[in-house]
Amino acid sequence: IARNLAQGRGRFWAPHYTDTIYPAFHEHPPLAFWLQSLWFRAFGDHWFVERAYSAAAAALIALFIVVTWRAVHAVPDARNQDWLPVALWMAAPVVSWAIVGNLLETTVAVFVTGAVAVLTLGQGQPATEFSAFAKASADRRRFSGGWSSCPRRPPWWHRDYSGALPARPDSLPVLVACGCLSGLCVVGATLAKGPVGLFPLAAPLILALLPERRWRSTWCGAAAQWTAVLLCGALLYAGGESRxxxxxxxxxxxxxxxxxxxxxxxxPLTMVGALVEGVWLPMALVSGMLVVMARRWTTPPSRGRSVAAAFTLLGLCGTLPILVSPKQTGHYLMPAVPFYAIGAAAFVSPTAADVLNRLRAGRSAVALRVLAATVAVAAGVAAALPAFEREPARMGELDRLAAVAPRGATVGICPSTNGDWGLHAWFQRRFQMSLDAADPVSHEWFLQAGEPACTPVTCRAASDTSARLVLLRCGQ
Incomplete structure (x- = not known):
């Protein structure tokens, strides 16, 4: 659909799937398709485009996780544990499945994590790196009489850029601006996959449960966020095509x-099983590995427990509403996984700090960094590979048809084959072909998939007849 938009087939509010199935696609809101179409316009119709889009989305999600983590984690050296919530997030198999599969949930996750990250920045931090750095610098100057013994400014990749915000965490202009931006992110998530993107609206109230959060900040941020969402909703309703x-x-x-x-x-409880087995269990296993490496369990402080409870509750806000629908599947969890990861990271953070201290005391730190870099490179290479390894047999069949496939044509198929949605998708993606089961004999081309039950007698094979998928040309 994104590729078709990039090539001028379909419009923003009426994307085009195929000529025979959803010529005007309204099965999902259009924003995610339009965003990805920008990449196809920039780079052309290539396999790597959707992989690059998904990889960029994953990088943004990881960035927003880190921003949120620094904003809510009270430990002064929180930047040394930026990897922890990201690692726990990546431990959930649904994350890699959604990213590699180019699912809509990946775009939704970008918007919902962005919405929460902006809120946490607007409400201020419990302890920022720059404030701790400034205090240490003042103490050194007071006792040494000069700047010569002051600590060095940290490198850019270790700086806490939220320190650029005003010092007062309840600055009204910042609260309103961040709340409005968060609301726009919520609208973006909703326009990418529907009502499942609305759950960050609960974030201002849930974040108010954290220590040192002021109710003034909570209500200002919530009012700005909710107002932005309502205004955008009114504008969408006022537009005829969007409505x-x-x-x-x-x-x-x-x-x-x-x-x-x-x-x-x-x-009815498919999501519950997927949540326990596919999200919480992998995170528990990673946490258990940290306990083994640290050789002990360190109980988190009260603030860490509060952060863990708040973000687990926020994740549940993105999961439990789906239980009311008879239509449930595991990848619907993807937008909520970052918040489960932040909650789990807050709970296991002291134990992870013990692991880092043990590694620094020995010679294992270099080996760990090399291993982490290797895993990151391997993940990047895997994400860059095309998706057709998931269906090697079908992709082999499509490769054999490439030489004779009539690009852009409408091809007849048997009605019994019409329910194979993957067949429709792959023929549109590879050859821009539309498959028609309503009137299959009226076209010049016919696709035989499996048994030749309804193959027109006037058609002759144009490809290998021993294959499962056979293209036939008719009326000759």
């Missing part, structure tokens, strides 16, 4: 899913 597109999405997708008229999951 029609989103109304069709709500009726055809959301209402139908809640009524059980769309795809059904294996059971």
């Amino acid at each position: 029609e597109s989103l109304s069709r999405y709500l009726h055809e997708q959301v209402v139908s899913a809640l009524a059980g008229r769309r795809e059904m999951s294996a059971g």
Whole structure:
């Protein structure tokens, strides 16, 4: 869909899937498709484009996790543990699945983590690196009589840029600006995947549970965020095309899913099992490894427990509402995983600090950094590889058809094949072909997939007849 938008097929409020299936696509809001279409416009129709988009989205999510972590974590050397919430986030298999699969949830996760990161910056930090640095510098000057023995300014990659905000954590202009920006991020998440992107609206109230948070900051941030969302909603409703597109999405997708008229999951508690097995269990295993490496468990302070509870609650706000829908699947968890990771990191942070201290005392630090760099490079290479390894047999069939496939054509198929959504997707992605089961004999080309039950007698094979997918040309 994003590629089609980049090539001028479809509009923002009416994206184009194929000529026969969703020529005007309203199954999801259009923002994520449009954002990715910008990449196709910039770099062309290549396999690496969607991989690069997903990798950039993952990098932004990791950045917002780090920003939020520094803003809520009270330990002065929190920057030394930036890796911890990111590592716990990546430990969940659903994260790599969503990123490599180029799923819409990846874009949603960018917006929801951005919304919370901006809020935490606007409400101020409990202890910033720069304030601690300034205090240490003043103490050294007081006792040494000069600047010569002051600590050096940390390098740029270790600086806490939230220190650029005003010193008062409840500065009204900052609160309003950050609240409005957070609200715009919530709107972006909603326009990427629907109501599942609304849960950061609860973030101002949940963050108010943290120590040293002021209710004035809470209500100002919440009012600005909610007002921005309401104003954007009013503007979208006032626009004729946007109102029609989103109304069709709500009726055809959301209402139908809640009524059980769309795809059904294996059971009503599918999300609960996916949350426990696919998110909490991997994070618990990583935490257990840290305990083993530290050779002890260090109980987190009260603030760490508060951060853990608050962000776990925020993650649940992004997960539990999905339980009301009969349509559930594991990758729907992706937008909430960053907040579970921050909560888990706050709980295990003192133990992770013990691990780092043990490594610094020995010679294992260099080996650990080399290992981390190797894993990061391997992950980057894996993310850059094309997706067709997931279906090697089908991709091999498509490769054999590439020489004769009529690009941009509409091709007939048997009605029994019409439910193979992957077939529609891959023929559109590879050859810009549309598959028609409603009137298959009216086209010049016909695709035989499996049994030749409804193959027109006037068609002759144009590709290898021993393959499962066979292209036939008709009317000759």
